[in-house]
Amino acid sequence: MENIHKKIKNLRLENEMTLKDLSERTGLSVSFLSQIERGSSSLAITSLKKIVDAFNIHITYFFEEIENHNYALHKEEQKPFKLEGSDIVHARLAGKFPDRKMEPMMVTIPPNKLYTEKYSHPGEEFYYVVKGVVVFKVDEKEYILNSGDSIHFPSEKEHEWKNPTNEEVVLVSVLTPVIF
Structure with a gap:
């Protein structure tokens, strides 16, 4: 429940609403809503219900992470992304x-x-090569990995990778700690 205030603010901004707009829709004061969004005030379930109604959503939206554990992630839910400045x-x-x-x-x-x-x-870090050839360098030692090979190392070791071939490389990666 600690992230409810962040979700409320995100919903408000996504709906291009001001605090005054939300206040008018909920009957809650602008100052109270501001305190809620900053996480500096607790929120009664009745006030949360007014906010839910203002956004026309179900109250479970705020508790999905707690109650709706989603252990499976289907292929269509796996959204590809690139980090800024990278083509990986x-x-x-x-x-x-x-x-x-x-x-x-x-x-x-x-x-x-x-x-x-x-x-x-x-x-x-753990990597399994699904497709292609990749070269990992860990503590200045190079490891050439082909499809079906894997590597596992402490992330504190200085490391980097390259794909020296004309084919793309596909890896399954498992990292700790959680970063996304």
């Missing part, structure tokens, strides 16, 4: 439930992708 495509494979410890992803590395940046951070 990621797709989250994780289920949705509180306190996840792992971050599974599908990673697609384009052809002829050379080492770009060395990484080092807390956690662990």
Whole structure:
């Protein structure tokens, strides 16, 4: 329930509403709504119901993460994304439930992708090569991995990867801690 205030603010902004607009729809004061959105005031279920009605949504929207554990993630729900400035495509494979410890992803590395940046951070990383050939460098040692190969290492070790071939590489990646 601690993220309800964030969800309320996000809904309001997505609906291009001001606090005054929401106040008029709910009968709740602007100052009270502002306190709610900042997380500095508690919210009674009756006030939450007024907010839910103002957005024309079901109250379970605010409790989906708590009550509606979504362990399965179907292919059409796996939305690909790129990090800013990168041409590597990621797709989250994780289920949705509180306190996840792992971050599974599908990673697609384009052809002829050379080492770009060395990484080092807390956690662990595991990769399984689904398709292609990839070269991992961990603590300055190179590992050439083909389809069906895997690698697992502490993320604190300086690491990077490259795809030296003319074919894309597809990896299943499992990281800790959760980052998305």
